[in-house]
Amino acid sequence: MTQRSTGALDSAAWPAFADLVEHCDAFPSGCWCMAFHSEGVANGADHAAVNRERKQARVVAGTAHAALVFEADDCVGWCQFGQSDELPRIKGRAAYERTLTGLPDWRIACCFVAKGHRRQGVAKAALGGALDLIAGLGGGTVEGYPEPAGSVSAGFLFNGALSTYEQLGFTRDRMIGKHRWVVTRFVEPID
Numbered sequence: 001m002t003q004r005s006t007g008a009l010d011s012a013a014w015p016a017f018a019d020l021v022e023h024c025d026a027f028p029s030g031c032w033c034m035a036f037h038s039e040g041v042a043n044g045a046d047h048a049a050v051n052r053e054r055k056q057a058r059v060v061a062g063t064a065h066a067a068l069v070f071e072a073d074d075c076v077g078w079c080q081f082g083q084s085d086e087l088p089r090i091k092g093r094a095a096y097e098r099t100l101t102g103l104p105d106w107r108i109a110c111c112f113v114a115k116g117h118r119r120q121g122v123a124k125a126a127l128g129g130a131l132d133l134i135a136g137l138g139g140g141t142v143e144g145y146p147e148p149a150g151s152v153s154a155g156f157l158f159n160g161a162l163s164t165y166e167q168l169g170f171t172r173d174r175m176i177g178k179h180r181w182v183v184t185r186f187v188e189p190i191d
């Protein structure tokens with residue numbers, strides 16, 4: 001079995017992340033995981049290049065966070081996370097804000113696993129990796145916004161499957177869409 005590991009998206013990991021995005025034949029090849037940042041996804045003929053440049057600038061500046069999952073040296077998936085102001089453009093935002101009582105310390109946003117590596121627990125490894133990184137960054141309350149697998153096709157589970165979050169200790173708080181839940185848990189800090 002191929003050895004699996006997780007690590008942070010930083011400048012050193014950028015080439016492996018970029019290799020996955022550029023060759024994944026799915027949404028991230030154009031959006032570069034920019035949709036939840038304040039800039040949103042660029043449009044236009046050169047949108048992929050613009051999104052790539054903006055993402056890399058954020059990684060260099062430390063204003064984009066994700067846990068990457070590696071099998072040997074290949075990045076096969078990720079789980080994006082960040083503080084609320086780093087990821088303001090969540091799905092179901094209007095309903096979220098109508099029912100908001102307080103912002104979390106951290107949000108989980110885009111979850112992605114490369115085709116050929118799906119249904120092997122990579123998404124769970126990525127979310128677990130994100131929680132480990134959050135613990136190292138001071139911990140706190142963490143929210144995610146997943147939908148149940150089966151409510152939409154897996155290719156549109158942009159925030160991952162509800163079951164993945166529940167397996168890692170998240171509990172359901174409220175609904176902000178036909179299928180979308182706000183789920184929450186607390187992460188203890190580690191030194």
Ligand SMILES: CC(C)(COP(=O)(O)OP(=O)(O)OC[C@H]1O[C@@H](n2cnc3c(N)ncnc32)[C@H](O)[C@@H]1OP(=O)(O)O)[C@@H](O)C(=O)NCCC(=O)NCCS
Nearest residue numbers: 027112113118119120121122123149154155157158161163
């Ligand atoms: C959603 C996604 C992250 C799940 O990754 P994964 O590693 O395959 O997830 P898992 O194997 O841990 O499965 C999670 C759950 O979803 C279910 N599931 C996953 N794919 C499924 C499918 N095609 N049909 C039905 N259920 C499915 C699994 O059975 C599992 O449920 P369980 O916990 O009850 O057993 C992956 O399908 C994906 O990347 N989809 C595209 C999302 C995307 O484009 N994101 C970027 C947007 S820019």
